[in-house]
Amino acid sequence: MSTNTQVSNELPLPAAKPRIKKKNPYIDIWYRLLKNKLAVVSLGVLVLLVLTALLADVIAPYPANEQNLTNILQAPNALHWLGTDAYGRDILSRIIYGSRISLQVGFVAVTFSVTLGGIIGAIAGFYGGSTDNILMRFMDILLAIPGILLAIAIVNVLGPGLVNVMIAVGIASLPTYARIVRASVLSIRDQEFVEASRAIGESNFSIIRRNVLPNCLAPIIVQATLGVAWAILSAAGLSFIGLGLQPPTPEWGAMLSEGRQYIYEAYWVTTFPGIAIALVVLALNIFGDGLRDAMDPRLKQ
Amino acid sequence: MKEVLIEVKDLSVQYTSEGKEIKAVNNISFQVNKGETLGIVGETGAGKTTTALAIMRLIQTPPGKIRNGSVQFDGKDLLQEKESVLRKVRGNKISMIFQDPMTSLNPVYTVGDQIAEVIWLHEKVSKTEARKKAGSILELVGIPAERGSEYPHEFSGGMKQRVGIAIALACNPQLLIADEPTTALDVTIQAQVLRLMTNLKEKLNTSMILITHDLGVVSEVCDKVAIMYAGEIVEYGTLEEIFRNPSHPYTQGLFNSIPNMNKKVRRLTPIVGLMPDPTEIPSGCSFHPRCPKAMKECKSMKPGNIQLNGEHKVSCHLFDETVVRGRVETNEPSTP
Structure with missing residues (x-):
């Protein structure tokens, strides 16, 4: 009997050797993204930003903290393209160095909260019931406190500093990701192809990883790019009120804060860091939208 | 006598919805032999x-x-086994074709990858080999292997169902469960898909359980037929037995409601009434409120399984000699 069941006639496969090319889906996404002009422009801005951050030492005309007290609050000129601040520091150089911090805060905080929030949301959505209830009520508690206020509270407890700002911003945006992932998982969980993958013998973990999460990737990615923007803004906000990075670190929010006393006499001290923040946040938002359109295979032409 | 592949005994399943118990399947038993196709028909x-x-x-x-019952397959009771054991059976020894090919494929993976996934899950091969084999299986169901690198939305409905069949057959299963595989397809494609399924089934000597409400499909594909009504099998037999001699009033009703090419009629003859609410299945024989031949006993007594001839079984009082004789003895006219 048992030997009998072992006898499996092999599939009578065609003699030809057809191959399925392994097609990298990201190449497709890339081409679709390139068709979106606005997204390409914002991607350019972001690439520029990353390059600026990486090459800050090379391209910055002055060291970030070099004071020149004979040259304070100079308007933009040939030597100092974006002017100088109240200590005679070159604003362009400080913005260039500041991009490092903004990028770090943005990406680390978002990676942290997407990972943790995603895991929480996926577990809550997939298993449902009391697991879902406990996890999501905990997220609701976090959500009940406005994000920036929560971040302020956390930084207050942990103390100012780069790492603490990242943790604070990350925790503050945790519930957003958990909720988005949970909602997507709920809508995917009962689809027939999830049942089909159970019918081919996949485990729960593999179903979440291979079937559920990839199908809710689009909203997560969009939210994550927007989240980077929010994290940069929050970090700048924290620094602005003196809870984030401490002077003389060249941080965009802190620069705004330092310059606000001279806003009538020297607009450039606040304007240029402000423009830097606005530009990066705008570029991230547009890029996030473009990415969403490109990543959804159902929108493919 | 042919070897039994799977034996389902006294299977009962119920759902709980808003505090009510819905008895979806009640004490059904059947078996499928190796290489055979069982058709399960019902509304x-x-x-x-x-x-x-x-x-x-x-x-x-x-x-x-699952309230009770057993599913004997390969020397194991599938209803008692651990989840990890079942995972090795699913897709490998028993696989399933789903009703709606539009939604049963994962939209974010190429179809080749989805076929390769099953192979990779159950056979010890590298991903490249699995992908290569997936290409061959695609060819087997009549799709050029190059199209394996396309996404499900780039296929038509019939082709998606072929992909579904390819996934189901990828590991050469012993039992294929096809859940209304042609319902979502148009008639010409239905014929193609059915032909493909029966051809492959014969080639691979796979047994099949075909679930459908289309008696035409059953007559083309199946060896055995089970007619289900309100969660019970009311009649069971070989294709010949059921189609030549439909015995249960419900089965007769089903056949009568099919339009006949040779007779011109203004109206079809449907079975009166509707399927009972599964929360309130009628007492006795669950079909009695709709049955044109209902007797007094049908209301109070549940009919047993009565063996007619060969493998033909029916669950109806009309064939229960004790009931019928009882009526004759009390001089009551029976109304068959």
Whole structure:
């Protein structure tokens, strides 16, 4: 009997050797993204930003903290393209160095909260019931406190500093990701192809990883790019009120804060860091939208 | 006598919805021999899909629950085994073709990858080999292997169902459960898909459980037929027995409601009434409120399984000699 069941006639496969090319889906996404002009422009801005951050030492005309007290609050000129601040520091150089911090805060905080929030949301959505209830009520508690206020509270407890700002911003945006992932998982969980993958013998973990999460990737990615923007803004906000990075670190929010006393006499001290923040946040938002359109295979032409 | 591949005994499944218990499947038993095709026929809500899912233990719990019964397959009772054992059976020894090919494929992976996935899950091969084999299987179901690198939305409905068949057959299963595989397809494609399924089934000597409400499909594909009504099998027999000699009034009703090419009629003859609400299945024979031949006993007594001849079984009082004789003795006119 048992030997009998072992006898499996092999599939009578065609003699030809057809191959399925392994097609990298990201190449497709890339081409679709390139068709979106606005997204390409914002991607350019972001690439520029990353390059600026990486090459800050090379391209910055002055060291970030070099004071020149004979040259304070100079308007933009040939030597100092974006002017100088109240200590005679070159604003362009400080913005260039500041991009490092903004990028770090943005990406680390978002990676942290997407990972943790995603895991929480996926577990809550997939298993449902009391697991879902406990996890999501905990997220609701976090959500009940406005994000920036929560971040302020956390930084207050942990103390100012780069790492603490990242943790604070990350925790503050945790519930957003958990909720988005949970909602997507709920809508995917009962689809027939999830049942089909159970019918081919996949485990729960593999179903979440291979079937559920990839199908809710689009909203997560969009939210994550927007989240980077929010994290940069929050970090700048924290620094602005003196809870984030401490002077003389060249941080965009802190620069705004330092310059606000001279806003009538020297607009450039606040304007240029402000423009830097606005530009990066705008570029991230547009890029996030473009990415969403490109990543959804159902929108493919 | 042919070797029995799978034996389902006294299977009962119920769902709980808003505090009410819905008895979807009640004490059904059947078996499928090697290489045979069993057709399960019934109206919507008769419990056909639930039966199929219960065999693979894919019923969502909650709300569903397998109350009792056993599914003997390969020397094991699938209803008692651990989840990890079942995972090795699903897709490998028993696999399933789903009703709607539009939604049963994962939209974010190429179809080749989805076929390769099953192979990779159950056979010890590298991913490249699995992908290569997936290409061959695609060719087998009549799709050029190059199209394996396309996404499901780039295929038509019939082709998607072929992909579904390819996934189901990828590991050369012993039992194929096809849950209304042609319902979502148009008629010409239905014929193609059915032909493909029967051809492959014969080539691979796979047994099949075909769930459908289309008696035409059954007559073309099946060896055995089980007619389901309100979660019970009311009649069971070989294709010949059922089609030549439909015995249960419900089966007769089903056949009568098919339009006949040779007779011109203004109206079809449907079975009066609707399927009972599964929360309130009628007492006695669940079909009695709609049955044109209902007797007094039908209301109070549940009919047993009565063996007619060969493998033909029917669950109806009309064939129960003790009931019929009882009526004659009390001089009551029976109304068959």
